Amino acid sequence: MPLVLVAALTTGYAQKAQPLKVINTKPLVLATTEEVQSAVLGEKRVLNIYLPEGYKKEDTTKYPVVYLLDGGAEEDFVHVVGLIRYNTQPWINRFPRSIVVGIENTNRRKDFTFAVPNLDFVTRIGYKPEHFPAYGGSARFISFLKEELQPYINSHYNTSGQRTIIGESLAGLMATEILLKHRELFDNYIIMSPSLWWGKESLLAEAPALLKKSLDKDIKVYIGACSKDEDKIMYDDAVALDETLKKYGGSRMKVYYDYLPGEIHATIIHQAVYSAFRLLYPHTETQY
Template sequence: MPGAAPAQEGSNSVQPRSEDLVGETVADRPSAYYRFETHALESIDGKRHYRIQIGIPRTHAPAGGYPALYMLDGNAALDTLGDPDLEWLSRRNPPVLVAIGYDVPTRNDVVARAYDYTPPVVENGRPVAQPVVRGRPGGGADRFLAFIETRIKPLVRARARVSGEESLWGHSYGGLFTLHTLFTRPESFSRYVVGDPSVWWYDGALMREWEAFDKPRATGKRVAILVGTKPHEGGRPAPAALPIQTVDGRTLDSRSAAREMAAGLLENAAQATYETFPEQGHGGMLRVSLERALQIAAEPKAQGLIITHHPNHSSQ
């Protein structure tokens, strides 16, 4: 298993630890296994400023190039990774690590990610100009995906020799974006790792995309969905428990919807997994799912598994 850092169990809030300052990370320390470089980019409209940190293995590139792992919430991802993770990767098929973060001193820019990571919304056949959830405008996921494809991927390919084995990892809103990418542009990545996705966002808008998705387009894709099921602490219900209405009138919550998505993908020849972690709440799933993303990105080739539940799954 990658690294030695345990999954950090924190609040079950939707944006855990977002305002925590990020100090020195693996990208700032000398390493025998990876070298990191930092690039500054900004959105076309100049409203969002990105910190792209690229970790390139010090091992010789394979004949076809390194695989690559694109990590959303890059500040938080690098704040979560440890030197043992890099050492673990170096002994396998190490991927280029691409941390897509924001140019802020904290783990997240919650306003920017609320826009970038959430899908456009259509109601009554018309697009919603500015879908707002919890006071934050959203709906920019298509623009952000285009930014990844036209700005970030070319930058990575110019800095490192990479293959076509590209993975995308996201947690929470990042998991929402990862599934949106799979359902709208599945060719963008070959492997998708999803941690505790915010399927509940905007009354389950992602569910509309899933129901409209031509499932055979996911054939051969490696998709891992990981969900924490520890009961929510506090007076209000966890967002994952909020009801989502399907087109056929059924009522689901985020976890049930995610499981249904995994099952549907598996039925259509995707290499899909669905795992539950009863000992983890929303915050702890960031480390758990990122750890799984490292494992999957380092696989020499996609490996199909079945949908599983782990009543006593250890994240160590």
């Protein structure tokens, strides 16, 4: 008898069920997108900007800024913002609440590579010279960061002065070039699977001399390397970068090397960025 009763009740509810009625819809806003005109680059650029929870322009609270290369909405922006937003919740409190500036690409192979005399080296990594119809624009892109973007962000948002840059692959090459040639621009460098094969590892060869330049502030560097079974060249270059920085970087440069054998070039970013922030930022107490 009880089984019959349950069946009858279930049937009754099924008969009364009505389709859900939508009462209201609204966008789920994660960030804002700004289009700016760069005189240095001679083109419009798109910035995706995430502001931490509780951010108010009129407040005196200042926030670190994370500059994300490959920062388009269809690139790495959403993934990195998700990691930062989750880990800045008060019951976790692993990272400081931060502003994230994602720089959307127009031509990353041009912007993130430095000038070279020819492209005969690209075949060893699986490319052909025609894959790089434009290249060698890194000096101009670095000028854009220094002369236009950083001043713009500092003047429009409540920034603390602490700056982090994140780059993977060719963007990792760019972050490494900035570290070696203009390392005063950032306090923290998150470099993942960097394409240091560019120019036959010439940036690595120049590194000892470039690192002789004195610096009057502390720098932290995270180097993430993916599986050496996937790409031995890029793995070896990441190891060489780690060894070079530790040998020639001086007492004010702290270097963290992180080998992630379970990740490949295409999957390294989530685990590496998470690991990098835990290493680079000082311990914070959980607020819960």
